Amino acid sequence: MxxxxxxxxxxxxxxxxxxxxxxxxxxxxxxxxxxxxxxxxxxxxxxxxxxxxxxxxxxxxxxxxxxxxxxxxxxxxxxxxxxxxxxxxxxxxxxxxxxxxxxxxxxxxxxxxxxxxxxxxxxxxxxxxxxxxxxxxxMNPIDLNLEPSVLAQPFRCEIEHKLGVSCVGAGPVICKVTLDKGGYVPGESIGISASVYNRSNVTIKSTRAALTETVEYLSRGKIIQSERRELSSINRGKIKPGEVDEWENEQLYVPPLPPTNLRGCHLIKINYDVYFIIEPKSLEKEVKLQLPIMIATYPFRSDGNDSTYKSGTHYPSTLPVFRPWLEDKPVIE
Missing domain, CATH: 2.60.40.640 (Immunoglobulin-like)
Known part of the structure; x- marks a missing residue:
């Protein structure tokens, strides 16, 4: 037939x-x-x-x-x-x-x-x-120009943490981190400046900045599951006792991502953070600074021009519906 x-x-x-x-x-x-x-x-x-x-x-x-x-x-x-x-x-x-x-x-x-x-x-x-x-x-667009103006300003964070055994002259590690702003769109890079003063007697093995995505799943208003993925990172080498390491506007790439928070959805929340991580050479725990940021779809306007957007930064033509490339990335606990 x-x-x-x-x-x-x-x-x-x-x-x-x-x-x-x-x-x-x-x-x-x-x-x-x-x-x-x-x-x-x-x-x-x-x-x-x-x-x-x-x-x-x-x-x-x-x-x-x-x-x-x-x-x-x-x-x-x-x-x-x-x-x-x-x-x-x-x-x-x-x-x-x-x-x-x-x-x-x-x-x-x-x-x-x-x-x-x-x-x-x-x-x-x-x-x-x-x-x-x-x-x-x-795609539900988020325009950074319509968000709180503080997102356009540099975002700073500082911590002082003691490393080493106190009885043999432990000292502090002083870390100051600055992001060039608090809101970004896919295709941009996050400008990171930092100063790490190692005044302890312990060598710092490495420092690292990482962009992470945290997804929370809710049911009846309660979080029932969450997951965190590392999206991109920058690594720097060791810092000996008494030394200082300076980061000068290092660039951390923002890959294609859905906007912060999935506005309009009450079951799934998405947040993005930049973590600055100090890893001591000893058995001591890592020192972490968490800097929350917003991922949007329209970037800040440049030079006060209301009709044009910054060149090279725009919303992606397609959303990353399936993202298998994330499965190979380490997770920041």
Whole structure:
């Protein structure tokens, strides 16, 4: 028996599949048939959802979900009516939907996700139903120019920590760290300046700056799981007792990342930090300074020009929905 349905596709007018809240999601469902085909209806469903799914150490399953879009429409047929016979050839059924404001950005994590997709189903009188679906990406833009102005200012942190055994002349390590600002966008680099004064009797094995992403998964307002990944880092060598090491605007790259906090989602929170880490050569614990930053989608305007953005920094054309390259990175505990 020849195959009646040759093609059954969901085609978006925006071929990049990237949308912003408030934009129109438009396109068509394309059907190509080889023979006359009776159809009871062509259903179209747009879904946006946030899901958290965690298995605890006791093998308990914790699950929570929230809906952002749940829009259904018929592109062909009416309830209670008989079948419509579709002739051989190509049939195109257009759709158009305004995306709500405030949608959270697409995100895929180990224990949860925010996803958007369209589903369509073609029903025949004989009970056969043809189905297909297509994912699209939503980015909820965060403009640093609309955030608190303090994010445009240098961000400083200082610590004094004693290393060595006190009875044999232990001394302090004094560390001062400055970031060039508190907010960034993917494609920029974080400018790090630091001074590490080793006044102890212990050699510092190395110093390191690392950009980290912390993802928290929530259910009923409580954190049920979290994960932290290192995204990029800079390393420097040892500092002997009595020596000083100066970092002068070292550049820490910001890779493609979803914005801070997944605004609009109440199940998944994302935060970014720069950690400055001092590793002693002895068995003493590392000394860490934590500097929280914001990752946004639109950078600070340069030279007071309201109409242009800083060259070379822009929101990514696609979001990193799947990020397998993170799996090989060490985790900062």
């Amino acid at each position: 020849p195959r009646k349905l040759l093609k059954f596709l969901i085609l978006f007018d925006n071929t990049s599949l990237l949308y912003f809240p408030g934009q129109f999601l438009s396109g068509r469902v394309l059907i190509e048939l080889q023979d006359d085909t009776p159809a009871l209806g062509l259903h179209f469903h747009v879904v946006g959802e946030g899901v958290v799914r965690v298995r605890t150490s006791r093998q308990e399953r914790l699950y929570d979900k929230e809906n952002y879009i749940d829009f259904k429409m018929r592109l062909l047929g009416e309830p209670g009516e008989g079948p419509t016979v579709l002739s051989p050839g190509i049939h195109s059924f257009p759709f158009k939907l305004g995306l709500p404001l405030g949608l959270p950005s697409t995100f895929i994590g180990k224990h949860g996700w925010v996803q958007y997709f369209c589903k369509t189903a073609l029903s025949e009188p004989n009970g056969l139903t043809h189905k297909n679906q297509q994912v699209f990406i939503v």
